[in-house]
Amino acid sequence: MKPILIKNTSSPNLSFTIEERIKPHFSVPYHFHNEYELTAILKGRGSRFVGNHISSFDNSDMVLIGKNLPHHWHNDKGASHSNEEVKAIILKFDADFNGVRLFDLPENYQIQKVLEKASSGLRIVGETFNKLVSLMQSLLTAKGPDRISLLLKILYEIAVSDNLEVLSNQNHIPANKSNDYDNDRMNRVYEYIMNNYLEEISLSKVAEIACMNEAAFCKYFKKRYNKTLMQVVNEIRINYACKELLKDDANITEVCYQSGFNTFSNFAKTFKKITGTNPREYKMKIKKLEK
Template sequence: MKKSRIPEGKSFVIKELIAPFFDVNWHFHSEYQLFIVLKGTGTRFIGDHMQSFKEGDMVLTGPDLPHLWKNDKVYQNPENKLGVHGIVIYFPDNFLNNSVFQLVEFESIAKMLKKSIRGIEIMGRTNLQVKEMMVDLLKLKGGVSLIHLLKILQTIADSTDCKLIADATYINTNKESEKDRMGHVYEYVMQNFQGKVSLEEAAQISNLSVSAFSRFFKSRVNKSFSDFLTEVRISHACKLLHETDLNISEISYDCGFFTLSNFNKLFKERVKLTPVQYRKEFLLTFGAN
């Protein structure tokens, strides 16, 4: 039987995370999880979706939705003295003994929790509001803490600052025993995407033939391995376009694309803008900080 993250007799658990980097294991569990990044950057994987994350990233994941907040490589070197900070709340899938799903008063929370099987990203003013509430909840005990958690959930349920993350067709077909296999594949890609990544090596890491691995990966991530790899590279390119003054060919090379024309083509296909247009739009929207 799987061990719960919530001690017996408690309705939920809240933890403050202060560490060199976030949990490196791609995983899923039976509890709901509300997580905010207070410090740290990297790439997050939720279901079949991936994107970069930074301070302020807030996500509610439903039961058994796979997730991973993978910090950038620089966090692995202690000499960089970077470190991460976050707050996580776990509450069970039978929260309040299912009354959430039965009582009229809890209807909006119940609907929101049902949607969280795809993962919910919380943005805008709601993000700031909930962040403060999560910080306050760290200090509360007893019945007051449970009332405060319900207020947090009600705030998210009432908000229009939320978007669903995983695709509507996404279903977690991973078995508990396959967590390591998928975790090793993600690790391999994230460590090597700036250079050569091969389908053969990914299959080897998974102890599968190339054709079996291709089927396995696609059935679990909703996309082919090469599409996934391109997404990781394009996501990194977007980050470099925001955060650095590198020119386009330097960015292309740094993201593991060996020809500039291929980079430009794939970037435009996925982002619907050229890298130059994307950088311009970003600067116009957010200003050159």
């Protein structure tokens, strides 16, 4: 499996698209496209893949995706089938608006620069996240010239924000320029991890899937993702554990083993390293917030 090209089509009466999605799960596969994309996750939890960056996401995740940058949001295993399991607003636009290069105008220089940075994926947090969600919600119902002004306002807020995190490192190659064999190899690894992270993950098995010896694979994976294989697997497992701990009847010890860990001490140590708190404190903190 490799990231697939998705060709987006918009209405002839609209120069870009924005939509609200409320679904049981993310249904779009690992993919890329020629448009820029701003995705705001308002409800949902799982793992996010952007270029060569892998991390978890929750109810306040927002990323600006550059052109031809492979990406995918993956729900946690065991997610419920509620119609509100995932809620997101997705904005897609091109640099060419029916022949008009809007972002090339001198007044839009700052926007042009931030779109260049988006080639690596930009996570948007803090106060900027809240501002952009409000603007995106307004854009959902806007008509006529208001759509263009709101789009420019959204991009300008990103361009002048200090609340940005670059996701994919310099080793990332755009999907339309990367080697097909390399894409296939890493996507076989990706598929194996996402199908088996709640079970034992064998380095030898993963290296075999990548058609490499263990030492070469470890070096290759670390260079590509800036993390070891087990760091990535543990982040995905802890994210799953966080979701399970939200349940009223959750038993922390049971969640430990359900999440793929063999010992409670390793689970607790990894949990605190990734979340900054231990599982019990995390569960108590969430319960207080719900009151």
